[in-house]
Amino acid sequence: MNAQLKxxxxxxYIVSTFLIVLMFVAIPAKYVWGFDTLSTVISPIHGLCYMLYLVLGFQLAQQAGWKFWPETVGLLLGGTVPIGSFFVERWAHRKILEEHPQAADPKVREEEAV
Incomplete structure (x- = not known):
């Protein structure tokens, strides 16, 4: 589960970063200044990353044994709001470490033992 969580x-992080750039840089550049190159490059990259986010999020929720509603749906919808997946990622990380302490990084476990 540690590799899946990583x-x-x-x-x-990639999905959130691309969504922020898309919403606050590329879209204004397209509609305010008429510069649509940035939007046409970033939009498909974000779309591809979001599909990967959905697949990995669903797999993670299944591995963690979460119910479909509200945990899995909330996790999957986190990538639709700019900066949302930053918060959802932190929530999922904490929840998984609480429920599955063996998912912690081995280096972190060694430091906590000292």
Whole structure:
């Protein structure tokens, strides 16, 4: 589960970053200044990353044994709001470590034992 959690965390940060750039840089550049190149590049990248986010989020929720509503749905919808997946990722990380302490990174477990 540790590897699954790491993959989800990485993709979650990527999805949020691309969504923030898309919403606050690329879209205004397209509609205010008429510069649509940035939007046409970032939109498909964010879309692909969001699909990966959905797959990894669903797999993580299944592995953690979460119910479909509200945990899994909330996790999957977290990537639709700018900066939302940052918060959802932290929530999921804490919840999984509470429910499955063996999912903690081995280095972190060694430091906590000292």
């Amino acid at each position: 993959r989800f965390r990485i993709v979650s």
